[in-house]
Amino acid sequence: MTAQNGANLVAFSETWLPGYPNHIWMGPVAWQMQFVGRYFDNSIEAGSEQEARLAKACRDNNIQLSIGCSERDGGSLYIAQWHFDETGEVVNRRRKLKPPHVERTAYGEGDGSDLNVVQTKIGRVGLQTYWEHLQPLSNYAMYAQNEQIHVAAWPDLHLYKHMAYALGPEVNNGASMLYAVEGSCFVVAPCSLVTKELQDMLCDGNKDMEAMLPVGGGHTRIFGPDGSELAEHIPHDQEGIMYADIDLHMIGYAKAAADPSGHYAKRDSTRLLINRKKQSAVVNFDDASG
Structure with missing residues (x-):
């Protein structure tokens, strides 16, 4: 349906x-373990049949796809984003650099090679998730690559709704909006929601747990490089698709005022050092290297 409605990128x-x-946020570790095996089994592997189906959908519909996934690699999981172009090729496969708080009990880390922006037919596209957008150095690394379209992938923004303001839509959509203004780019910020079925599965009628995980939390937004919103809101407790038309020409106006890694940078005062080398837990040295 999205392709039939003229979408070039689906996020x-x-x-x-x-x-x-x-x-992972809702109870003792012993209680959480009932979900661990099922979640691991349903996470996706690179090169799998499931990936091939996603690639085919892109080819069949002539669309680009940015999919947020739990990537299974050996015995570990990673919060990942895979970007497929319209031919079905994965042009960007990256992992969240540092899962925050209890996410570190479920997921491994990415590295500097995951801070990348790729050239596509619709523009230069970069990807980040959740509170990576509160890491100013990581953000700056992306801005410096002349990012034009940024996919800011968020989970549901309803967890601990009445207990942790920082986890709510005001702060996190604010981070997406600020990213658009700072980076002078378009930001597509897709967000999940908690369904009644999910709440029932996790809470099993426990009212205290339901208070921690209320239904809803879908606060998807799309921002222009001036911070303006470009799409009509969907109610936070309803599933749907948001559409926006973008004009990359508008980026020039935004950067004329403040290009963060260009004419508005203060190179003699602050600079950013990036290690883009892919990191591995195992490094093999041949005999000739000593």
Whole structure:
């Protein structure tokens, strides 16, 4: 349907496949373990049949796809974003650099090679998830690559709704908006929501747990490089698709005022050092190297 409506890029939220693991925030580790095996089994592997189906959907519909997923690699999981172009090729496969707080009990880390922006037919596209957008150095690394379209993938923004303001839509959509203004780019910020079925599965009628995980939290937004919103809101407790037309020509107006890594940078005062080398837990040295 999205392709039939003229979409060139379709973006999904953080770990949309197989869904965000809200259980890691909601109870003791022993209680959480009932969900661990199922979540691991339903996470996706690179090069799998499931990836091939996503690639085919892109080819068949002539669309680009940014999918947030729980990526399974060996015995570990990673919060990942895969970007497919319209031919079905994965042009960007990256992992969240540092999962925050209890996410570190479920996921491994990415590295500097994941701070990349790729050239596509629709523009230069970059990807980040959730509170990576509160890491100013990571953001700056992306701005410096002349990013034009940024996919900011978020989970549901309803967890601990009445207990932790920083986890709510005001702060996190604010981060997406600020990213658009700072980076002078368009930001597509897809967000998941908690359904009644998910709440029932995790809370099993426990009212205290339901208070921690209320239904809703879908606060998807699309921002222009001036911070303006470009799409009509969908109610936070309803699933739907948001559309926006973008004009990359508008980026020039924004950067004329403040190009953060160009004419508005203060190179003699502050600079950013990036290690883009892919990191591995195992490094093999041949005999000749000593």
